[in-house]
Amino acid sequence: MVSTLSHIREIERVGMGAVSPRDAPVVQSWLRCLNDYKLDPTIAQEAYIVPELKLREHREQAEELIRIGRSGLETLFNQIAEQNYVLLLSDARGVTVDFMGDPTFDNQLRRAGLYLGSEWSESRAGTCAVGACLVSGEPVIIHQDDHFDTSHIGLTCTAAPVFDTLGDLTAVLDISQLRSPTAKASQQLALHLVASTARRIELANLMTRTRNDWVLRLARSPEFLDVDPDAAIALDGSGRITGMTHGGFGALARSMNLLGLSTRDFLGQPISQVFDIDIDDLPRFMRGRPNGERLIQARNGLVLFASAIAPAVNLRTPVAPEPRLPxxxxxxxxxxxxxxxxxxxxxxxxxxxxxxxxxxxxxxxxxxxxxxxxxxxxxxxxxxxxxxxxxxxxxxxxxxxxxxxxxxxxxxxxxxxxxxxxxxxxxxxxxxxxxxxxxxxxxxxxxxxxxxxxxxxxxxxxxxxxxxxxxxxxxxxxxxxxxxxxxxxxxxxxxxxxxxxPLRDRTDLDWLIGQLIGRIEKENGEAYRLDKDARAALLAHAWPGNLRELANALRVAAALSDGGHITLDCLPDHIFTVSATTAAHDDGSLRRALSECGDNVSALARKLGVNRSTIHRRLKRLN
CATH class of the missing domain: 3.40.50.300 (P-loop containing nucleotide triphosphate hydrolases)
Structure with a gap:
């Protein structure tokens, strides 16, 4: 292992523009640490574990991803546990929200930051696998003295990004060791395992979130098409792309010579613009035909094996009622x-x-x-x-x-x-x-x-x-x-x-008045009663200032009320300002104006310069 002093000097030379033999992601991260985050390589910092309350918030926000990815994480950990790796799942802010490791080494792992709640954002921890992966969006190995902070140069860490169905980086999967062989090449298998698991988590997430869409699985060879595809795409009923496994599809897109495009650019595109199929062709790619016969061709000629999964909704069964609004x-x-x-x-x-x-x-x-x-x-x-x-x-x-x-x-x-x-x-x-x-x-x-x-x-x-x-x-x-x-x-x-x-076109104005008065009662700790005439004046006003004007008018009225009794005298003066339109909104004027237009609501609306719905709403209030 290199000495602390030589490590610091190497970072300083890189900061001054010296050419380094290290991998480009490492050099780029060192420069970010020096120039953007103003980190000092001479100051070693202990690993940071977020407070318990903060950790709970991070875990609650990542709860669904943790649940979806649990099976894949456990499978990966079983593959690596005997080599003394620990597994970390970090959220998009670099905080470890799930952790698997040997409890025998809990104290050592916690001190090293390989523990639940550790924060590995680059701006806090310096160059590290999780932080570099969050910035680049690419799998990365940060091995021993690749780390910026000297307190971490004994570790080897390998990480891969996990993207959501719309292409946003949502998590980072990392496997790390406290001690490892000196050669960085010793971690190539680790890189393959962590990237493959991230791809499977993306697939599980896509399958969970797109139950009402078609899912098209894609692979370069037929053997693992239905169990471990290279990528998957979700399609709506019109054949447009609604989501995908972005890590896997990105690799396929490069094979199709679709350079210069992010995977997010494919969202909303018809599948026919990418492959030689459309939505009506999908049933022939469902299970039942030999994998070797389920072939599609990309627009550049690349041939892939495909497997289609129909939407989970059975269109022959009665449609379930719409869920209640949040x-x-x-x-x-x-x-x-x-x-x-x-x-x-x-x-x-x-x-x-x-x-x-x-x-x-x-x-x-x-x-x-x-x-x-x-x-x-x-x-x-x-x-x-x-x-x-x-x-x-x-x-x-x-x-x-x-x-x-x-x-x-x-x-x-x-x-x-x-x-x-x-x-x-x-x-x-x-x-x-x-x-x-x-x-x-x-x-x-x-x-x-x-x-x-x-x-x-x-x-x-x-x-x-x-x-x-x-x-x-x-x-x-x-x-x-x-x-x-x-x-x-x-x-x-x-x-x-x-x-x-606008408020003048809403039919629930009376309800809104009640809601706003209830809010004012909570603010002031006092009950208010709106009398009949004051309510009628509020319902007749055109409310050019909309909800803001209504809320202010009610606050003024509450402040001027005696014993919480809101009368006409409590309302702001502008409520009673008469115009051609507002005059036509009171009982007598509206009925007279409607009669003059031959009881034609559309004609009256044109005459007053308002929407027909406004006239209908006023008539409804007048019963």
Whole structure:
């Protein structure tokens, strides 16, 4: 084993530009440690174990992956245990959420960081297999003095990434030894075993999450087609790709000369653009025919063996009722039809890592919907809201992307994490995205395309994994036409669009009033009673400020009430401002105006410049 001093000097020489015989991933990681994380090779640090409460949070968020991967992990550990390996499964933040090792060596393993709860992110632990794998997304061996920190140079660690069905790196599988042979080549078998197990975990995850889709398994040879395929693809009923085992399919894509494309680029594409089949051909690849006859051809001519698995749903049986909405989404409306449609779509989208654009007037509840979508996710992580219109233009870049130490005059000497990085592992909500300066839109596009963020003044980008929800009261498509919003960013953000109805068109206004009063009662610790006339005035108002205006009006009314009794006198003056439209909304005016239009609702709506649904809603309230 090399001495501590010679190891430190070698790292310093690499930092000064010297050519190193070490593997490229090792050299690149050393440079990140020196330049991006400002780690000092002369300062050895003990392995870090996260506190018990924090570990519980990480394990809860990774619970489903741990369950899905358990069989594969146990099989791998049984293969390596006699060689004194330990097995670590780390989440996307580098924290060990599952661990298998010999309990006889618990104390040694804990001191070395080969233990449950250890954090192996590169920025904390320096060059290590888990950290390097998280950054590169590739299998890697970090052997002995490949490690940056001198406290780890006795270890040998081999890791492979685990991607989810949409191509996001969700975990890292690592096997490590406290002591090993000197030659790095001794770990090649370990690399093969850990990469193969990661591929099997991805397959198990795909099969679990796509029970309503077709699954097409692919292999270069027929022998293991149905038990251990090279890759698998999920397809919806129209034959479009909805998910895949990204590690395995990436290798096949390289064989098909599909270079320069990430596996994520295939999502949403028809299978016919990749292979010489379409959705109607899949039944002939199901079990029952010899494996050797189940052949498909890629567009470049590569021939693969294929096995198709039909959706688990039996279309001949009665369709099961729709599952109940998650609580967070259920609480957004009291039966309004338009809102129920938004809630149902949001519930489905919350289970997928798909960018969502929320459109709606100012004050219509876009952030409430974004938070509800976030809270409905299985592993929500942090929710970070950014109002792109509220941050001064000269600060928005450093606020969003963060900055490196000494990036500019007046910067924090320690640097600063940006809001995008703070949201990693969770949801980034970009409110009023239409007000983001054009120069920053291109930088945001790179974050979404590459899953990495580069702080101001930093030499290297840092990996991030985000669920992006954006919102605007402006017509982004129109801004694109005007050249004020990037078209490529627009298409990235609006993979799915949810349109919130304005409050004046909602039929559950009475319910909303009750909900908001209940919230005010909790805040103030006092009960409130809304009398009949005050309620009628609130129901008749057109609410140009939407939910925000309604909430403010009720807070004012509560503050002015005597003994919690809210009367007409307690309501803000603007509630009684009369306009041509609002006058037509009271009982007498509306009936008279409707009569003048020959009882034709469409004609009245055109005359007043409102939607037909507004007229119908007012008539319904008047009974």
């Amino acid at each position: 609580r967070a989404l259920r609480d957004l409306s009291g039966g309004d039809v338009a809102m129920e449609r938004v809630q149902a779509r949001a519930a489905k989208l919350s289970a997928r890592d798909i960018p969502i654009l929320i459109q709606g007037e100012t004050g219509s509840g876009k952030e409430f919907l974004a938070r509800a979508i976030h809270d409905s996710c299985a592993n929500p992580g942090s929710f970070v809201a950014v109002n792109c219109a509220a941050i001064p233009e000269h600060l928005i870049e450093s606020e969003l992307f963060g900055y490196a130490p000494g990036a500019f005059t007046g910067a924090n000497p320690k640097g600063k994490r940006g809001l995008i990085e703070e949201a990693s592992g969770g949801t980034l909500f970009l409110d009023e995205i239409g007000d983001m300066p054009l120069a920053l839109q291109s930088r945001l596009l790179r974050v979404l395309a590459e899953n990495e963020v580069q702080p101001v003044g930093a030499l290297k980008a840092r990996p991030v994994r985000l669920r992006v929800v954006s919102a605007s009261h402006r017509d982004l498509a129109e801004l694109v036409k005007e050249g004020r919003f990037r078209q490529d960013l627009y298409y990235r953000l609006n993979a799915a669009t949810l349109s919130l109805p």
